[in-house]
Amino acid sequence: MRENKKKVFITGALGFVGTHWCNFLLDKGYTVFAIDLKKQNIFHKNFIYYRRTVFDYKLIDRLIKKSNIVFHFAGIAEPLKYLTNTSQVINLTVKPSLHIVDQCCKYNKKLFFTSTSEIYGNLNKKKFKESDSRLLGPTTFSRWCYSTAKSLVEHYIIAKGNENKLDYIIFRLFNIYGPSLKGRVVDNFVNKALKNQNLKINGNGKQTRCFLYINDCMSAFFKVFNKKISKEIFNIGQDKEISIHNVAKKILKLTSSKSKIVLNSNNLKKYKGYQDIIKRVPDVTKLRKMTNWKPKIDLDKGLKLFIEDIKK
Numbered sequence: 193m194r195e196n197k198k199k200v201f202i203t204g205a206l207g208f209v210g211t212h213w214c215n216f217l218l219d220k221g222y223t224v225f226a227i228d229l230k231k232q233n234i235f236h237k238n239f240i241y242y243r244r245t246v247f248d249y250k251l252i253d254r255l256i257k258k259s260n261i262v263f264h265f266a267g268i269a270e271p272l273k274y275l276t277n278t279s280q281v282i283n284l285t286v287k288p289s290l291h292i293v294d295q296c297c298k299y300n301k302k303l304f305f306t307s308t309s310e311i312y313g314n315l316n317k318k319k320f321k322e323s324d325s326r327l328l329g330p331t332t333f334s335r336w337c338y339s340t341a342k343s344l345v346e347h348y349i350i351a352k353g354n355e356n357k358l359d360y361i362i363f364r365l366f367n368i369y370g371p372s373l374k375g376r377v378v379d380n381f382v383n384k385a386l387k388n389q390n391l392k393i394n395g396n397g398k399q400t401r402c403f404l405y406i407n408d409c410m411s412a413f414f415k416v417f418n419k420k421i422s423k424e425i426f427n428i429g430q431d432k433e434i435s436i437h438n439v440a441k442k443i444l445k446l447t448s449s450k451s452k453i454v455l456n457s458n459n460l461k462k463y464k465g466y467q468d469i470i471k472r473v474p475d476v477t478k479l480r481k482m483t484n485w486k487p488k489i490d491l492d493k494g495l496k497l498f499i500e501d502i503k504k
């Protein structure tokens with residue numbers, strides 16, 4: 193392994209992505225300082241956990257100073273919350289992130305930040321490239337708060353990078369799924385299917401997404417991390433598109449469920465200006481070219497693994 197800096201600090205460490213990344217790095221011999229609001233559920237001699245908020249700036253500063261590298265994952269990634277808890281989403285996404293950026297500059301620590309495919313908004317393009325423009329609705333429509341907040345943090349990180357004060361990587365994640373995922377479409381469908389409850393789809397189900405299994409996301413993170421790439425943005429996702437209706441059908445088949453699919457349930461429509469994104473495919477050429485990364489787990493295999501895990 194080329195990377196010899198062994199102490200890392202991870203925020204949102206017990207979330208879906210954080211849990212997998214902590215375990216991945218612990219397996220590789222890293223010491224992990226971690227913050228989250230959740231009850232500790234990773235126990236390892238090199239896992240030093242603080243059940244605290246990322247607004248605890250005193251602790252944040254101390255842990256950044258102590259670590260070699262910072263992974264800032266804490267956030268709210270559930271689409272419903274963009275509509276119901278808008279100011280909270282903005283507050284959490286922006287304020288501690290700007291503080292963490294400043295502290296990484298102060299102590300000269302590299303920052304890895306998880307951004308989102310939502311950045312691109314409703315751009316009408318076959319595949320989204322890191323350098324593409326963005327197309328968002330008006331600020332009176334709350335659903336754009338997450339995209340806007342994450343993009344502000346991206347701007348700040350890039351500005352500090354341009355001023356030569358910060359080394360960073362930004363990962364834009366596209367629908368990552370796998371064990372311990374909560375509050376997103378795949379876990380919602382699998383849980384409902386296993387209970388033989390109806391699978392409700394917003395809209396006509398023709399909207400497409402691309403789903404990447406968490407292990408492939410971890411290998412992408414590690415390839416970028418290990419190659420010591422600097423000041424880049426990477427899309428991380430699968431570039432094979434599938435409609436939400438077909439995902440639901442696949443899950444019903446794989447779980448042998450008696451559930452029915454209900455189209456146009458549109459429980460989000462009651463929120464002003466709610467707009468679903470019709471299509472969201474990452475262009476991962478940059479990641480492939482710079483790191484040789486290739487996903488290994490297709491949707492069928494990933495869903496089978498995920499379903500087995502939920503059944504346990």
Ligand SMILES: NC(=O)c1ccc[n+]([C@@H]2O[C@H](COP(=O)([O-])OP(=O)(O)OC[C@H]3O[C@@H](n4cnc5c(N)ncnc54)[C@H](O)[C@@H]3O)[C@@H](O)[C@H]2O)c1
Nearest residue numbers: 204206207208209228245246265266267306308365367368
């Ligand atoms: N999973 C995806 O497909 C996806 C897609 C796009 C972007 N992302 C981004 O990746 C990151 C991780 O996403 P995830 O899927 O693991 O989400 P998650 O909700 O599972 O994890 C986020 C974690 O942050 C923690 N957190 C929230 N508020 C906190 C606070 N005030 N202090 C400390 N911890 C706090 C939560 O307890 C949770 O464990 C987020 O920044 C998210 O925006 C994820």
